[in-house]
Amino acid sequence: MIEDRRWEGVYSFEDSPFLMEVLTELRDKNTDSIAFRKGLVKLGRYMGYELTKTMEFEKIKVETPLEETKGVIAKDRKNIVIITVLRAAIPLMEGLIKTLEHARVGIISASRGKPPEFEIDVKYVKIPEIKPEDTVIITDPMIATGSTLTAVIQEIKKYNPPKRIVVLGVLAAPEGIEKIKKKFPEVEIFITKIDRELNSKGYILPGLGDAGDRAFGEPTKV
Ligand SMILES: O=P(O)(O)OC[C@H]1O[C@H](OP(=O)(O)OP(=O)(O)O)[C@H](O)[C@@H]1O
Numbered sequence: 504m505i506e507d508r509r510w511e512g513v514y515s516f517e518d519s520p521f522l523m524e525v526l527t528e529l530r531d532k533n534t535d536s537i538a539f540r541k542g543l544v545k546l547g548r549y550m551g552y553e554l555t556k557t558m559e560f561e562k563i564k565v566e567t568p569l570e571e572t573k574g575v576i577a578k579d580r581k582n583i584v585i586i587t588v589l590r591a592a593i594p595l596m597e598g599l600i601k602t603l604e605h606a607r608v609g610i611i612s613a614s615r616g617k618p619p620e621f622e623i624d625v626k627y628v629k630i631p632e633i634k635p636e637d638t639v640i641i642t643d644p645m646i647a648t649g650s651t652l653t654a655v656i657q658e659i660k661k662y663n664p665p666k667r668i669v670v671l672g673v674l675a676a677p678e679g680i681e682k683i684k685k686k687f688p689e690v691e692i693f694i695t696k697i698d699r700e701l702n703s704k705g706y707i708l709p710g711l712g713d714a715g716d717r718a719f720g721e722p723t724k725v
């Protein structure tokens with residue numbers, strides 16, 4: 504995990520050969536949706552484990568069948584709310600919850616409109632109670648313009664303030680991170696890799712394409 508020099512509280516995982524290998528598979532246009540979803544599950548699981556390194560653990564004593572020794576007990580790990588942003592975050596959440604098994608899960612649907620406005624349509628919000636000791640992990644694989652996450656964070660701010668708000672994703676464009684950190688400086692971002700830029704249609708370059716479509720197929724218009 505490396506803190507990016509451009510912002511405070513923004514971490515990438517370019518130092519992890521395992522994550523870079525999974526990301527390479529996700530980027531490959533020949534990766535089908537089964538392998539793509541599996542890749543997202545793997546990333547979620549591993550990044551959930553990495554996130555525990557930033558959490559509070561308490562030292563305790565433990566009795567083995569032979570003698571007493573020192574141990575630890577997770578505090579923060581038991582106070583987690585994962586917010587899944589539909590659609591593409593579903594496999595990422597599936598992986599995350601394997602490492603953070605105590606988490607309560609909220610769902611938000613947010614779909615991004617056409618350029619240049621990229622209007623965000625939030626239609627479905629089901630969030631469990633948020634307590635002051637909670638870490639809220641918003642999971643969405645792509646931070647492009649940052650408009651979706653801005654709308655999602657605004658939605659979460661309507662609830663009780665948690666101890667931490669953390670964003671966990673796969674790829675981000677610098678523009679998107681800049682937008683979120685400017686509006687919500689307290690929000691921490693953990694992202695597999697920060698890419699170069701956005702194209703005129705708001706896609707991340709080099710990116711991996713449309714994460715929702717690659718995981719679940721292109722939606723049909725009726
Ligand atoms: O930072 P932004 O510019 O707002 O873009 C990022 C959003 O775009 C994608 O969702 P999309 O709207 O394509 O929905 P989908 O997951 O259903 O495909 C992605 O999963 C993010 O939520």
Ligand SMILES: O=c1cc[nH]c(=O)[nH]1
Nearest residue numbers: 647706707712713714
């Ligand atoms: O590159 C991008 C940008 C937004 N949403 C995606 O799924 N991919």
Ligand SMILES: [Mg+2]
Nearest residue numbers: 713714715716
């Ligand atoms: Mg999409």
